[in-house]
Amino acid sequence: METKLLTQHYDKPEYQSLKGYQKLGGYEALKKAFSMKPQDIITEVKNAGLRGRGGAGFSTGMKWSFLPNNNEPRYLLCNADEGEPGTFKDRVMMERAPHQLIEGMIISAFAINSKKSYIYIRGEYMAPIKIVEKAIREVYDAGLLGKNILGSGFDHDMDVYRGAGAYIVGEETGLISSLEGKKGQPKLKPPFPAVQGYLKKPTIVNNVETLATVPWIITNGASEYKKYGTEKSPGTKLFSVSGNINKPGVYEVPLGIPFKDFLQNECGGMKPGYELKALIPGGSSCPVLTRDEALKSTMDYECMSQLGSMLGSGGVIIIDDKQCMVDLLNILMNFYHHESCGQCTPCREGTGWMNKITTSLLTKNGKLEDISLLHKIASHMLGTTICALSDAAAMPVMSFVTKFRDEFEYYAKEKRSKVKGDVHYAQAHH
Amino acid sequence: MPKLTINGQSIEVPQGTTVIQAAKELNIPIAHYCYHEGLSIAGACRMCLVEVEKNPKLQIACNLPVTDGMVVYTDNPRVKDAVKWSLDFHLINHPLDCPICDQAGECKLQDYYMDYGLYTPEMDQRKVKKNKAVSLGDRVVLDQERCILCSRCVRFTKEVSKTHELGIFNRGDRSIIATFEDRPLNNNYSVNTVDICPVGALTSKDFRFKQRVWFLKDFDTICNGCSTGCNVKVSYNANGVFRVRPKVNKEVNGHWMCDFGRDIYKHTNKEYRLEAVVEKREDLSGATVKGKPVALALQEIGKNLKQAKNIALVLTAQYTVEEYEAFLNFFVGKLKVSSIYYWKNNETSFDSFDGLLIRGDKNPNTQGLLKAAQKHNVKLLPVTEFDKSASSFDFCILAAPENQAVYPDITEKCQMFKKSNEVVCITSCYNDSYNGFKWQIPAKSFVEKDGTFVNFKGVAQKIKAGVKIIPTSVSLEEVVYGLTESMGVSI
Numbered sequence: 001m002e003t004k005l006l007t008q009h010y011d012k013p014e015y016q017s018l019k020g021y022q023k024l025g026g027y028e029a030l031k032k033a034f035s036m037k038p039q040d041i042i043t044e045v046k047n048a049g050l051r052g053r054g055g056a057g058f059s060t061g062m063k064w065s066f067l068p069n070n071n072e073p074r075y076l077l078c079n080a081d082e083g084e085p086g087t088f089k090d091r092v093m094m095e096r097a098p099h100q101l102i103e104g105m106i107i108s109a110f111a112i113n114s115k116k117s118y119i120y121i122r123g124e125y126m127a128p129i130k131i132v133e134k135a136i137r138e139v140y141d142a143g144l145l146g147k148n149i150l151g152s153g154f155d156h157d158m159d160v161y162r163g164a165g166a167y168i169v170g171e172e173t174g175l176i177s178s179l180e181g182k183k184g185q186p187k188l189k190p191p192f193p194a195v196q197g198y199l200k201k202p203t204i205v206n207n208v209e210t211l212a213t214v215p216w217i218i219t220n221g222a223s224e225y226k227k228y229g230t231e232k233s234p235g236t237k238l239f240s241v242s243g244n245i246n247k248p249g250v251y252e253v254p255l256g257i258p259f260k261d262f263l264q265n266e267c268g269g270m271k272p273g274y275e276l277k278a279l280i281p282g283g284s285s286c287p288v289l290t291r292d293e294a295l296k297s298t299m300d301y302e303c304m305s306q307l308g309s310m311l312g313s314g315g316v317i318i319i320d321d322k323q324c325m326v327d328l329l330n331i332l333m334n335f336y337h338h339e340s341c342g343q344c345t346p347c348r349e350g351t352g353w354m355n356k357i358t359t360s361l362l363t364k365n366g367k368l369e370d371i372s373l374l375h376k377i378a379s380h381m382l383g384t385t386i387c388a389l390s391d392a393a394a395m396p397v398m399s400f401v402t403k404f405r406d407e408f409e410y411y412a413k414e415k416r417s418k419v420k421g422d423v424h425y426a427q428a429h430h
Numbered sequence: 431m432p433k434l435t436i437n438g439q440s441i442e443v444p445q446g447t448t449v450i451q452a453a454k455e456l457n458i459p460i461a462h463y464c465y466h467e468g469l470s471i472a473g474a475c476r477m478c479l480v481e482v483e484k485n486p487k488l489q490i491a492c493n494l495p496v497t498d499g500m501v502v503y504t505d506n507p508r509v510k511d512a513v514k515w516s517l518d519f520h521l522i523n524h525p526l527d528c529p530i531c532d533q534a535g536e537c538k539l540q541d542y543y544m545d546y547g548l549y550t551p552e553m554d555q556r557k558v559k560k561n562k563a564v565s566l567g568d569r570v571v572l573d574q575e576r577c578i579l580c581s582r583c584v585r586f587t588k589e590v591s592k593t594h595e596l597g598i599f600n601r602g603d604r605s606i607i608a609t610f611e612d613r614p615l616n617n618n619y620s621v622n623t624v625d626i627c628p629v630g631a632l633t634s635k636d637f638r639f640k641q642r643v644w645f646l647k648d649f650d651t652i653c654n655g656c657s658t659g660c661n662v663k664v665s666y667n668a669n670g671v672f673r674v675r676p677k678v679n680k681e682v683n684g685h686w687m688c689d690f691g692r693d694i695y696k697h698t699n700k701e702y703r704l705e706a707v708v709e710k711r712e713d714l715s716g717a718t719v720k721g722k723p724v725a726l727a728l729q730e731i732g733k734n735l736k737q738a739k740n741i742a743l744v745l746t747a748q749y750t751v752e753e754y755e756a757f758l759n760f761f762v763g764k765l766k767v768s769s770i771y772y773w774k775n776n777e778t779s780f781d782s783f784d785g786l787l788i789r790g791d792k793n794p795n796t797q798g799l800l801k802a803a804q805k806h807n808v809k810l811l812p813v814t815e816f817d818k819s820a821s822s823f824d825f826c827i828l829a830a831p832e833n834q835a836v837y838p839d840i841t842e843k844c845q846m847f848k849k850s851n852e853v854v855c856i857t858s859c860y861n862d863s864y865n866g867f868k869w870q871i872p873a874k875s876f877v878e879k880d881g882t883f884v885n886f887k888g889v890a891q892k893i894k895a896g897v898k899i900i901p902t903s904v905s906l907e908e909v910v911y912g913l914t915e916s917m918g919v920s921i
Contacts, residue, residue, distance in 0.1 A: 188473040342605035349519040352603035356555035380515035383487045
């Protein structure tokens with residue numbers, strides 16, 4: 001079922017270079033875009049129904065149209081701070097096809113009339129940073145960036161900005177703060193970035209995959225794009241799959257395919273001796289699905305939200321029957337505790353509190369009441385803060401303790417894992 | 431103008447008003463820590479959550495602009511539960527050391543716990559440990575464990591003092607307020623951070639451990655530290671005055687006051703004061719005698735004054751409009767005194783201004799004095815000219831500066847005054863330089879008398895007699911009254 005609209009040439013090493021990319025049809029979309037009116041590009045993307053691939057799934061064309069209609073300088077930022085645990089698709093895209101992203105960015109910048117864009121790449125991504133920087137140099141040398149690109153009269157400059165390693169700057173206003181040279185903390189909304197973002201100017205922040213999809217839509221048209229996927233989730237999406245499966249990796253599939261098929265075909269099924277127990281469909285922040293829910297799900301925005309979870313960034317984490325849910329939740333809590341920026345009280349204090357409780361369960365100090373308390377804390381962190389990190393920490397907790405309550409109760413009562421017995425993550429790793 | 435309804439009460443407010451401001455107009459309380467009228471919006475404490483009809487998520491009232499027809503609830507069970515939990519999140523790592531905390535009694539954690547909390551805590555994990563009693567500068571101490579990271583102090587140093595000493599370092603529940611290395615919090619407005627700290631994290635080195643706040647009473651008055659005339663609250667009890675804090679007056683000082691103003695209470699307390707009349711007795715070969723009743727002293731002064739041929743008056747701009755009025759009325763109107771000297775503090779920096787509040791004119795009532803002089807057609811002579819005719823004066827009345835700290839030239843000037851025959855020094859504070867004078871009369875300090883100060887831009891503001899520290903002390907009006915009685919002059 002793999003449908004390679006974007007990833008068709010990812011296995012060709014020459015695709016990384018400008019020459020190779022151009023030989024395979026690269027930068028043709030840009031030429032076409034320059035023959036269009038900027039407004040028509042926005043309409044085309046809107047018509048294609050492209051939804052933001054970073055996690056929220058908001059309509060990209062709609063986001064662009066929120067920009068105020070004035071002549072103020074505006075910025076296009078590419079969010080390549082891929083920090084969501086379980087997600088590694090942007091990394092592959094930047095490593096295999098940097099020019100796809102750059103082309104998409106130039107077209108998008110032309111559409112929204114932005115003269116300057118930045119690609120904000122997470123600091124740990126050394127290889128993608130080098131590859132994208134090299135690609136930008138090539139593009140400048142070829143006259144595809146800078147003044148009067150391809151004789152269109154459109155000027156554009158692009159730079160790479162390297163993050164310093166914080167999950168929170170993946171949130172768009174956090175990213176803007178960081179890019180401004182401040183501590184990477186989300187900003188209050190309103191004002192929204194489209195009105196007042198980077199350096200207080202109108203700013204659009206899009207995910208790598210979103211921007212890399214734009215050239216395909218321009219080349220082939222919105223109606224062609226809509227032939228893939230479902231009505232509300234058109235097109236294809238890259239999923240990064242991890243877990244005890246035969247073929248972990250990044251796969252591009254049309255949205256809406258049944259997870260069951262995806263697991264069997266693309267992922268090559270579970271490793272021998274492992275059974276599917278649960279599924280985190282879109283990165284660690286998404287509520288976990290049970291085996292039954294997972295097997296009846298389809299991989300699109302609407303089905304996942306019907307099941308009370310999210311498609312998120314497409315970071316598919318497959319949890320097998322040998323994993324202890326208490327252990328896993330504690331790993332997630334360590335992460336969110338470590339990454340909370342500390343600005344809003346519920347998140348700053350709540351992530352630490354929940355982490356202490358999950359740790360106390362693992363260190364045999366847990367109590368039965370702690371399980372309800374975890375749920376109570378999480379439910380009061382939900383929707384009460386500036387950004388979604390608090391929600392991201394709360395949702396796994398609520399779904400884990402609701403859907404796998406037996407494992408938590410067993411740990412609290414018996415002081416050992418229902419699945420793994422006496423060995424737990426904390427012991428094995430410290 | 432948009433109209434909104436909060437808990438069933440409607441109000442029309444100007445465009446751009448936020449819900450928290452509208453609620454204040456309606457006297458509807460909304461809990462908050464990070465929100466402060468004089469600072470930008472942080473939106474971080476999440477205490478001001480309110481429910482807005484047709485909005486699935488609770489919203490923070492501090493960053494929510496009012497729109498027409500908005501329906502807001504601040505007290506329904508959903509909001510109350512959310513606020514209670516926001517409060518609990520503030521408290522789970524708080525040390526709860528109220529018994530030894532200076533903020534106890536005026537702490538917003540305590541207040542809101544009584545208003546919105548009253549729950550049994552469920553947090554039984556180990557609390558986060560941070561540093562205690564961190565000295566941030568000359569005047570401010572930080573307890574990082576008590577801190578709720580509302581960022582008010584950080585925003586103050588960014589937006590008001592513009593000195594940028596404070597920052598929030600680290601992240602998550604390891605976040606701490608701190609200064610940058612070698613850059614202590616030593617700006618001239620640093621103690622404002624203590625005032626705006628809603629909890630006991632920032633405390634004033636001066637006030638720390640001196641008094642429990644519930645043993646203090648407040649009264650409102652005007653700072654006498656400079657010609658800005660900041661509105662202040664003075665906290666006192668039977669043992670004296672303990673601290674001065676700013677009171678909001680948008681026209682004069684906004685929400686703030688300077689650190690020098692914090693010290694103005696000190697000279698009003700007993701240890702610095704002249705407690706009784708001091709008389710230098712020639713018949714006891716120049717020895718001083720203390721304790722003659724003021725009325726008796728004034729009687730004797732009046733007697734001598736009657737025979738005086740050439741009287742000099744030395745005034746400082748540290749007294750009230752009413753006192754100048756009485757003084758000039760008597761000395762100029764009745765006694766026809768024409769040698770009136772105006773003693774200014776540090777001439778060179780007199781007109782300076784730091785751009786925020788601090789002015790070089792360290793007197794609360796320069797405008798009041800100048801206007802009174804104008805009214806009585808008096809030409810004020812610079813005090814430096816006193817020397818020229820000093821020996822010709824057989825009498826000199828000196829209304830000495832109350833705030834001696836800003837008059838570094840006291841000793842030098844007193845040498846000059848001593849050249850006249852008989853000096854009557856009316857002063858609230860004790861000073862060695864006054865020892866050679868014939869009389870020292872204890873004057874009231876600015877916290878002990880009623881009156882008016884006129885600030886640099888002509889705003890007249892009332893000061894109040896809030897406390898009695900030296901019972902025998904008198905105002906200039908009372909001095910005049912005593913003199914008229916003994917001299918048989920009516921005014």
